[in-house]
Amino acid sequence: MSDEAPAPPNYPADYTPAPVWEWNTANGGKFANINRPTSGAQREKKLPVGEHPLQLYSLGTPNGVKVTVMLEELLALGHSGAEYDAWLINIGDGDQFGSDFVAINPNSKIPALLDHSTETPTRVFESAAILFYLAEKFGEFLPSDPSARAECMSWLMWQMGSAPYLGGGFGHFYAYAPFKIEYCIDRFAMEVKRQMDVLDQNLANRRYLCGDDYTIADMAVYSWYGAVALHNIYNAAEFLDVTSYTNVVRWANELEERPAVQRGRRVNRPWGPEEDRVPERHSASDFD
Numbered sequence: 001m002s003d004e005a006p007a008p009p010n011y012p013a014d015y016t017p018a019p020v021w022e023w024n025t026a027n028g029g030k031f032a033n034i035n036r037p038t039s040g041a042q043r044e045k046k047l048p049v050g051e052h053p054l055q056l057y058s059l060g061t062p063n064g065v066k067v068t069v070m071l072e073e074l075l076a077l078g079h080s081g082a083e084y085d086a087w088l089i090n091i092g093d094g095d096q097f098g099s100d101f102v103a104i105n106p107n108s109k110i111p112a113l114l115d116h117s118t119e120t121p122t123r124v125f126e127s128a129a130i131l132f133y134l135a136e137k138f139g140e141f142l143p144s145d146p147s148a149r150a151e152c153m154s155w156l157m158w159q160m161g162s163a164p165y166l167g168g169g170f171g172h173f174y175a176y177a178p179f180k181i182e183y184c185i186d187r188f189a190m191e192v193k194r195q196m197d198v199l200d201q202n203l204a205n206r207r208y209l210c211g212d213d214y215t216i217a218d219m220a221v222y223s224w225y226g227a228v229a230l231h232n233i234y235n236a237a238e239f240l241d242v243t244s245y246t247n248v249v250r251w252a253n254e255l256e257e258r259p260a261v262q263r264g265r266r267v268n269r270p271w272g273p274e275e276d277r278v279p280e281r282h283s284a285s286d287f288d
């Protein structure tokens, strides 16, 4: 008898990796049509440029929403320099592989920011880098005390390290893969529930992630884990028993009472109820 644990049900035993991996264009799954094992521009494509110094090229997914929430929060504080044009990048159509976009983000993913207010335009990619850049530029939502700043950066980086297990791991295998594989769903559901518990325990005695102050860490973590707690992301609210994370639910609800969060969630959103959509944002009146 083997010492190995018995294979779980639905165990795909008929696959042995080839010595060298080769791209199979027909591997199926949502997004298979845009995924490639190579990087770089696939076509010449100009990006539009609006009248504001900050040009955002994005889409209203969780990674996009954290940046538009930050910009709306800065505007709500009266920072007119945070006025921005938000252009829609349709990743399903492959806009992220256009030449102008790749020049801003060689990683071909939204969000990407170009700041024209600097001597030569400053490009920023990776959502946490954009939040950090804006926090430093406007001196908001990032504590200056070194210990408080370290706590904020820790939670910000926690989000960047953790969310790929939620989206690329759990979300992919639960909602997008062409068939359900129990091993993969178990592995990533375990990790997402562990992450939710990390947040829940932290928020048990803190109003915000880092304490009494609302920071860029809240914006980043909210965009993903608020969607888990409140918006049935991947249609998995019941499966993950999200209402049991009562502190996360309380915190996410409090953030959603903020008008800037409500506005930020609508920007670059071409789906959902018509009245909530703001596919492009160029001024405050776009929300009317």
Ligand SMILES: N[C@@H](CCC(=O)N[C@@H](CS)C(=O)NCC(=O)O)C(=O)O
Pocket (backbone or CB within 6 Å): 034, 061, 062, 063, 064, 091, 096, 108, 109, 110, 111, 125, 126, 127, 128
């Ligand atoms: N770590 C990146 C992740 C960005 C990301 O994964 N963006 C997705 C949409 S949420 C994307 O643009 N995907 C297009 C693609 O993979 O081709 C960030 O936080 O900015």
